[in-house]
Every structure is written in structure tokens, then in C-alpha cells.
Amino acid sequence: MDIICLDLEGTLVPEIWISFSEKTGIGQLKITTRDEPDYDKLMRYRMDILRQHHLGLKDIQEVIGTMAPLEGAKEFLDDLRRHTQVVILSDTFSEFAGPLMQKLGWPMIMCNSLRVDEDGMISDYVMRLQDGKRKEIQAFKRLNYRTFAAGDSYNDLTMIHEADGGCLFRAPQKILEEEPGLQIAQTYGEFATIIRSFLAK
Amino acid sequence: MDIICLDLEGTLVPEIWISFSEKTGIGQLKITTRDEPDYDKLMRYRMDILRQHHLGLKDIQEVIGTMAPLEGAKEFLDDLRRHTQVVILSDTFSEFAGPLMQKLGWPMIMCNSLRVDEDGMISDYVMRLQDGKRKEIQAFKRLNYRTFAAGDSYNDLTMIHEADGGCLFRAPQKILEEEPGLQIAQTYGEFATIIRSFLAK
Secondary structure, three states, X not given: OEEEEEOOEOOOEOOHHHHHHHHHOOHHHHOOOOOOOOHHHHHHHHHHHHHHOOOOHHHHHHHHOOOOOXXXXXXXXXXXXXXXXXXXXXXXXXXXXXXXXXHOOOXXXXXXXXXXXXXXXXXXXXXXXXXXXXXXXXXXXXXXXXXXXXXXXXXXXXXXXXXXXXXXXXXXXXXXXXXXXXXXXXXXXXXXXXXXXXXXX | OEEEEEOOEOOOEOXXXXXXXXXXXXXXXXXXXXXXXXXXXXXXXXXXXXXXXXXXXXXXXXHHHOXXXXXXXXXXXXXXXXXXEEEEEEEEEHHHHHHHHHHOOOOEEXXXXXXXXXXXXXXXXXXXXXXXXXXXXXXXXXXXXXXEEEEOOHHHHHHHHHOOEEEEEOOOHHHHHHOOOOEEXXXXXXXXXXXXXXXXX
8 A cells, every 4th residue: 555745845836935925025035944044043034024014824825825736736636646645745834735735626734833823923833743754754654555755855855765665856956966866757747657657566 | 733533434435345235236245244253254255255246346446436425424524624634544445445535535545455366356455554543543643643533333443542532423322332431423513513622622
């Protein structure tokens, strides 16, 4: 029995913070972990900016609701879910993912969550696990699943290496150079072919 | 973060073997674990009967494809998936569940699987885990999820007791008497109310 574990942002939907920054025109929200490696500092900065713009969770969800999955992602995922079990493993927050999950047909997602104060402002965030993606793969393996993992970023590498099979999808050149042993896909067609070959083994 | 873990047969869809027996008119397939407690003996008997009737997996899936989820189950599940994560924990086989999962909008399901020979006949079955439902709840708890479990049968009791919250849904009188401490639901409305109250805690 197999479980296919997919990253969300960059793999099925656009990077949420970057799209949000573009949609709202708030350039300060373009900053990512590449610019500020201290994740807690980055999140506190983002929460401050949102508060300054009086953007509560509902406003943010409305903006995220105008975003679309990557072109072809829904069809790719629909086809995969007809043949095997799929779960999305993501570092994002369930409250942000919601509007996009709806557009993807409510696949299962394991991610983190936000705390919202009485004014509807984001007051804090809760990381469910450290290195969650890898631990989730380990958990599925202990439940006797054969696992396949795929994503586009550095935070996907531990799960890809932990899983029984895996690949990179539209990863940046730097990661491709650092991980020459991994299979790579640039289109959903190539992605599906790699997964089908894993499932047939 | 919460995960709601639901039984499949009797909870969201009819008992598959019983419905299959009614649809095909093969009365010998009405036998369940209540009549034959040795599960392996029961499954070998079922596989023999299917072979005698020249029913391969595709024929069986076609018959299962004519079954429908329990009335109201799809709407109940759709609503739940909009608010939280849901996974179906079942002792059935993924090949049997498929046609019904399609009608339920492809929720994630963790179950067992079948082996099919070159003639398309079911030749064997693979139990992924013993006491799988309980072990799956334990795995989600280790991943820092708050868990809720619900079902209608004896094989649901270990997961219900293992989970942080739970209830029985349309359970037989005997189980209700033996488990007076568990919350009970008879309608999907009551079921949703119990789950919402768990999520709000």
C-alpha cells in the first residue's frame, strides 16, 4: 500500500506569502527565509506588517481565495487520487491553505496552524512539529506504507530522502546541483510518470 | 490541530459484503465475522465463492459502483472536510473502497489491499497492520494531532478509546450496553454536533 506525499507551495500552488504580497501590493511581505533565516523573527515581522495594514485572518483568507492552484495541478492531483492515497505535507498554516485546498478538491493536508486574537488579527503561530515532513514520512512507514515524497525546496529534502521513493519538482538550479541523485520533473506529465513508475514497482 | 478519524462501513457507506451479496443475489456472501469469527477462514471462503461465480475484481468493482453512500453521508463529510482534517480508517480493501470513495469525493482512506491474479481473480488479501485503527490513532497523536474517532462496530472500539475524543454512530444495542460511557449519535446532525463540540474545546 502506497502513500504519495506532496509539498504544497511551489508544487501544487504558488508560494502563498509571495502571491499575497503581489495581490495586496505590500512589498515588505515578499521577504522569505532566504532573506531572513530566523523563522520566528520572520513570522513576527509578517504579523506586525499585517497588523499595520489592519489585515485580519478573514481579509487574508479572502485574498488567498483569489489565488489559483498552479496550472495543471488540480488535474494532476485528481488523477493521482483516483489511483492511490495522497497527502500534502506542508509547513504552511491550515488557515492559509484552506481556500486553496477547496480549489484542489479538499485533499488531506498536514501542516501548522495560527492563533487569532479577539479582533481577528493573527497573534501567534503554532508549529506542530520540528522537521514535520520527515517525521510524517517515518510515521507512515511504521504503519507499513510504502512512501513517495516530492517537493521543490530545501525543506522537502529530508522527507524525500526519508521516503522509499521521491523526486524534485521544478526545483531551483542550486538544489538540482546539490542533489544530482534525485529524479526531477519539470511538468506534471513528467511528475505523474515518475510516480506511476514508483507505484508499479 | 485536529484529525477526525471515521470508520467507513456502517458509518459512511453500507456494509460492503452484505450489499454485494444483496446486489448479486449470492446469499453465501452474507456470512460475516459474527458467523465465522476466524477472519482468514472467512476471507478464503469468500474468495472461493467469488471464483465459483467467475467474479473477478473488475466485476466486483462494477457491482460496488452501483452502491451509494448512506443518505446524508456525503454532505456530512463535505461539511467536516471544510473545517478540519478527516481520514477514514477502515478494515476494508482499497480496491473495494475505490468506487465508494469516488462518490464521497475522494477523502483519504487508510485500509488494506487485495492481490489479484493474472485472470483478474482475487487470489489473496494483505492486512497492512493488526489492530491498524488503534495504531493509526497513536501515530497521529505522536505527530501532535488531537484525535477524534468514531464508528459503529466492535473493531472501532480500540481506536475510539485510544483517541482524545470519540463517539459511536448507529451502533448495535449490544455495544451501546457494553459501552455506556461513550457518546452516541443516530443521525448525521447529532454526529456533527458531537464533533463540533470536540473541535471547539
